[in-house]
Amino acid sequence: MSYVVIATMIAKPGQEELVEKTLREAAADVHAEPGCARWALHRKTGTTGHFVMVEKWESKEALHTHGKGAALAGVGRALKDALEGPADVAVFDALPAGDAEKGAL
Template identity: 60%
Template sequence: MTDPVVLVATMVAKPGQEELVEKTFAAALPKVHAEPGCLRYALHRRTGTTGEFVMIEKWASREALDAHMKGAVMREMGAALAQALAGAPDLVFLDAIPVGDADAGAV
């Protein structure tokens, strides 16, 4: 059995593009949630900012994440946000340390 993959992606909108970025993600979320292997795809905003978005993702496997990254929804979002983001997303992959309650102690 493969371990789930947890990814935190941070994206910064260019000034004036915050609403476009949020609306683009909001429209894409239901499609991503329906993708095979999507266990969590949750959009957040960094507290105190209007343009720093954080996506917390959990995928059943690296293969599921890879399929998502190459899929139609990501291509659509990439095209829509190409000029709206200040730079490439900052991607942080996390390895769970299984301690405590299995549900409460992991993403």
């Protein structure tokens, strides 16, 4: 079973570039983590500081390891004073439906 994560982060005014740069730079390391099927950064349309990370992990263990890993720890250190508050992280069980390519992440 795969796990989908939606993580929302809101940058403090003036910190938008730092947040985006930090997340972009972490991507290569996170993508190399075992079990990472997707870690994709998005910005809410019409905003400069509302970021959403869409993730897909191949197992609960891979997601847990990511949460304790060096890449995410580095992001946390870099952004500790740059966000309005803690990231809002929600984990979902995938429920594929319909077309296999369109009905699941």
